[in-house]
Amino acid sequence: MKQFISLCKFYIKKQYKRSKILPILYNSSKNIIKESIYSYKGLVFDMVWKVDTTKKIDRRVLDIPDREFTWSYEACGVRRFHRIMKRINIDHTKYNFIDIGSGKGRVLLMSIRYNFRRIVGVEFSKKLHETAKRNIENYSKKLGKKECIELFNCNALEFHFPIEPSIIFLFNPFKRAIMERFITNLQQSLTVSPRSVLVVYVHPTEKALLEKTVLLSKTYEDCGRDDFVIFSNR
Ligand SMILES: C[S@@+](CC[C@H](N)C(=O)[O-])C[C@H]1O[C@@H](n2cnc3c(N)ncnc32)[C@H](O)[C@@H]1O
Known part of the structure; x- marks a missing residue:
């Protein structure tokens, strides 16, 4: 045989x-x-979890003004996210987790198991923001306890970063024009209020912009199946 x-x-x-x-x-x-x-x-x-996070949404139909500078909605894969999290060696209870471009909230829900100090989602699209709200409610019902996730329905460029140690999670939310301004805002915030920050950038199409920054340096890179980089100022 x-x-x-x-x-x-x-x-x-x-x-x-x-x-x-x-x-x-x-x-x-x-x-x-x-x-x-x-x-x-x-x-x-x-x-x-009785939620709705998987269906992709083309950027051309997203209800946000700067559509030409954004990428389509797509949720970060479940196993991919947890593999990325394994690469982060911090005391989670001291850090906030901030998902920039949080979409329907899948990453926020998946980050619950890590016991972060705060979990925050920033999403420009009103429709996606409302879906994320519903998803968090349904998830909490299924779990049997209320999950405290803070959602902001605004442009990432108008978001005020919390002045506490934070992980800033980016799953390729926007293109160069917005990314440049976003990094400038982050650098300004870090100069005014120095604190530990890790930027986790998945599918990092604009990673060259982060590589140029003075305050952050690359601490990990995966060019394989998970395709992400981590920058940190620690
Ligand atoms: C690739 S999806 C990532 C979704 C989510 N982070 C996840 O992994 O489940 C990118 C998201 O960024 C949002 N986005 C794009 N430009 C934005 C901006 N300027 N401010 C806030 N959110 C933005 C899009 O609406 C979209 O939901």
């Missing part, structure tokens, strides 16, 4: 190498499968 299996493997490999179509078919279906697994896990999260 073992010999038969290795013979089959050998034959498939040989055909794969010879064929022009098979590698193309394999690579395209791999992405479809990955995408389906991603939404499957998100849907399981939604089903278990």
